[in-house]
Amino acid sequence: MAPSFFRVCFTETLHDQKLEIPEKFLRDNPDAFIDQVNLIDPTGTAWEVGLTKSDNKVYFDHNWNEFVKHYSIQQKYLLVFKLLGFYTFGVRICDNSGCEIDYSSTRTTPSQTEQRAMADFVNFKTEKPCFKIIIRRRGVGYRFANVPAKVKEILKEVPVELTFQLSDGREWKVKVQRNKAKQLSLGQGWTAFLRDNNLMEGDICVFEFMEMNVFGVTIFHDTK
DSSP, X not given: OOOEEEEEOOHHHHHHTOEEOOHHHHHHOXXXXXXXXXXXXXXXXXXXXXXXXXXXXEXXXXXXXXXXXXXXXXXXXXXXXXXXXXXXXXXXXXXXXXXXXXXXXXXXXSOXXXXXXHHHHHTOOOSSOEEEEEOOTTTTTXXXXXXXXXXXHHHSSOOSEEEEEXXXXXXXXXXXXXXXXXXXXXXXXXXXXXXXXXXXXXOEEEEEEEETXXXXXXXXXXXX
């Protein structure tokens, strides 16, 4: 049986605009989280939600409030999260009557193209350390892309340059930059990588650690 947990939304939960993940679940499933996860409802609609840590507690935070608004989640709603694999959770929502909501009646949805890429991504399996980047509109055609904090855990010491390799043998050298807050981003070489692989909004790239400073790349495009 896949690991799972549930949470009841109380007034303070809605007010704080974040949801705490049970400590026991974190302890029992230490590899289930990076700095963001994917939440997928029963219709296949996917949401990317960021994580934050405060006072030794971990919360769904970035984009969580948008998720709550989308499903009109209110006080005493019950949410059940089931680990599907690779930083991805299925989520089911019951209203305060105890019945599951009608997901098809929600107001708006994330891009359908991103959902197609996400569906393929969920089935991706690897035993190698890895991280992912979802291509956003603001990132296409720009020189930089933020890098998940997971990279620091994989490499221990972050180099000034990474090599990205595809299965066909092609590779790209991409510079790694660090801002004053010590956040990492991909700089010179990233635009060429986007262009050469026709990457667009909603596409997903998984970067698997191969050897020192070298990552193999698997690309999930938003179209078939």
